[in-house]
Amino acid sequence: MENYNKNLYGIDWSLYLKMFPGKMRSPTIDRKMEVTMLQRLLDQGIINKEPVTLDPFWRNIVEEEKWGGDWNTYKKHFSGGLWKKIESLNFIxxxxxxxxxxxxxxTVSETFEKELEKDGCVCQFDEHDRIISIVSKNKLVDVGGKKLGNIAPNKNRKNKKKNEKDDEEDENKEEDKKEDEEDETKEEDWDQSNSVITIERFYDKLKSLIQTHCKRHRLKHSFVLELDQKSRDKEMSNFEMVKHLETISRSVVESEDEDMDVAKAKKFDILMIINSMASGRGYEKTEERMLMALNLECEREESISLRQLEHMIIEQLEE
Structure with a gap:
């Protein structure tokens, strides 16, 4: 694209071409197009102040601005390496x-995190080191703040990550404790003929639903992991089953977006399966939290590796 905005937001974007003078192999994307792609991301942050789901983001831009080639080319180019340059663009x-x-x-590197601290840019991160809120020293940027999973401030985050994670998990448990107790009182009066289920039966049911989904969408994946004998025979109540489902649901949401060429499924689809197993059992507070996760994923369109999901489920049930 020859006509990129050379001074968008007062930034001298021509410096990008000096930082990366080499020619591109792609017939569709050159250095100026990379500048344009980065500018569109910055537009999104300044104007809309919220994260995007990359698939519809690039698709809409390519179609609306009539960029050459398929939108997938731009998505793959960004995810494949362009985003890694952002931290080093010191002219911005x-x-x-x-x-x-x-x-x-x-994901933000530790080096960039230190640069943010040095420049007085206060950020919060999720447990995958992704920024979820920013307040700049000059207040020019003030975005985010919605909590998802465990959050750590940028100060000394790397050195204290494990302890902070433990502390945050304790806080989350305290926050949910009253709601869980409210749900537990309902368990005593929740009259069902099958109020106790073995973990093996639960796992088989969940596995069957996921495998049916894989078959429907022609995803080449088969479960290979099995529960240990002790876990297989263990029984759990309806409430315990729903809590397992909630924990698995949270793990799915907090997992990295899978962009490798592996067997994977949309997180939204997996959460729909999990929610279907939890719904209608009388534990409203727990179900509300799971529904919030589902609504969040409805906007993000992220994927999860099916092999990773399999490990998540086994680890949760064998605890």
Whole structure:
């Protein structure tokens, strides 16, 4: 694209061409097009102030602005390496670089985290080191703040990550404790003929639903992991089953978006399966939290590796 905006938001974007003077192999994307792609991300952050789902984001831009080629080419180019350059673009202010990382939900390096601290840019991160809120020193950027999973502030985050994660998990448990107790009182009065189920039966049911989904969508995946004998025979109540489902649901949401060429499924589809097993059992607070996760995933369109999902389920049930 020859007519990219050379001074968008007061930034000298021509410096990008000096940083990366080499020619591109792609017949569709050159260095100027890379600049345009980065500018569109920054537009999203400044104007809409929220992360995007990359598939519809690139598809809409390519179609609306009539870029050459297929939108998948641009998505793959960004996910394949362009995003990794953002942190090093020193001709762009720290808060704007952070904003682009926030919009695209990319993992932040420890080096860039220190740069953010040095420049007084206060950020919060999820447990995958993705920025979920930014308040710049000059207040020019003030976005995010919605909590998903475990959040760690940028100060000393790497050195204290394990302890912070434990502390945050304790806080989450305290926050949910009253709601769980409210749900537990309902268990005593919840009259069902099959109020106790073995973990093996539960696993077989969940596995069967996921495998049916794989067959329907022609996903080449078969479950290979099995429960240990102790876990197979263990019984659990309806409430315990729903809590297992909630934990698995949370793990799915917090997992990295899978962009490798492996057997994978949309997180939304997996959460639909999990929610279908939990719904209608009388534990309203727990179901509400699971529904919130489902609604979030409805907007993100992220995927999860089916092999990773299999490990998640086994680890949860064998605890």
């Amino acid at each position: 202010s720290t808060e704007y670089r952070a904003l682009m990382m926030y919009v695209s939900s990319r």
